[in-house]
Amino acid sequence: MNEKIINILLIEDDEVDVMNVKRAFKKNNITNPLVVANNGLDALLYLRKTQHEKPSELPRIILLDLNMPKMGGIEFLKELRHDEHLKNLSVFIMTTSNEDRDKIDAYNLNVAGYILKPLSMDRFIEAVSTLNNYWKLCEFPD
Template sequence: MSSSQEYRFGSVSAPDAVTFLVVEDDLVDQRAVKRGLRRHGIDNPIVFAEDGKVGLEILRGTGDTPPLRRPYIVLLDLNMPRMNGLEFLEEVRNDPELTGSIIFVLTTSDLDRDKAAAYEQHVAGYLLKTQAGVDFLNVVSMLERFVVTVRFPPEAGARV
């Protein structure tokens, strides 16, 4: 644990309170994302959805909870039951309330076709999920810098 302290950006998490929505059907992958973020010192809230449908419910507040508080970043798996990642992307981009969402694809699929389809839906980045290894460390530190560096769109109510 001690080494992870070196990476901690103390001022990052609480004030910005960017929420991560992890749309991912594999429980172990959910835990891996959470561990990666936490071990990297990113304490932001994390919400999980097991497929695209649940992800949409959380964003729209049509489930048991109110709409997800902004700002948020979606980490989206592609291969999921019921509604896969690309279908989710299409729904989000066609919904005027959600179309500006910042979405990273986080998947095992290295197919060019998937990458092209994802970027056509204006994802912020396409990240490859590999072993619990170097690459995932890179993914987490990239997200960390992203959260620190990037300015987020205004709250839904502030939009024209």
Template sequence: MLFIPIEILLVEDDSGDVQLTKLALEESKMSVNLHVVEDGVEALALLRKEGKYANTKHPDIILLDLNLPKKDGREVLAEIKADPNLKRIPVIVLTASQAETDILNAYNLNANCYIIKPVDFDRFVKIVQSIENFWFTIVRLP
């Protein structure tokens, strides 16, 4: 049986969180292609296949931090969900913000879910693995 790698876009400017995510995904039994961009402008360029991203596959899922340079995650989320070519890609907000206004705003912008990043490595790994298990084992994606 041929396994097609899962395409994940991680939009994260914190190098420590990027490394934690990579380590968590390495524990996976699934084949994953992780694409990492550090700001909202790069995320949208990748999603729109602009410039150096012309041959990049669309991600199966997006892990999006809210607090990003250049264009923050709220703006990125709004643009993704307003674009008919991108709006079906599940967006998981994975952020440190616990603010109720951020949570409500993310769901109002049609985020698929909102997860607060734990500071503990083991909990972070479990969350990333839970995301992977739910979205790629249980859920049927378009």
């Protein structure tokens, strides 16, 4: 069961944050392939293309930032949930926004979790570790 490798898509525009996630993955010995998209639009293009060409490589987990250029997180989520092939993907919001409005909008679009980016690296590593445990525990359809 553990051998099943799940692709993870990180949608994040900040280079440091991308590095942060990569470092956290490394620290937690997470070997899942990590694909990075710089905004919602790129992410959608990638997902549709992969779903079309190599459906087996389609990431089941998406880590999504909210504030991004071109297409923001909430906008991306709306598109995703309307897409017949992509609407069942698990999305975790990873953001700096502590606004109720954002939280409510996100959960209304069926996100799996809403995580505030902590300031310290250690706490972020902890958070990613927890996430890893979570998705390792879950079963996904083939």
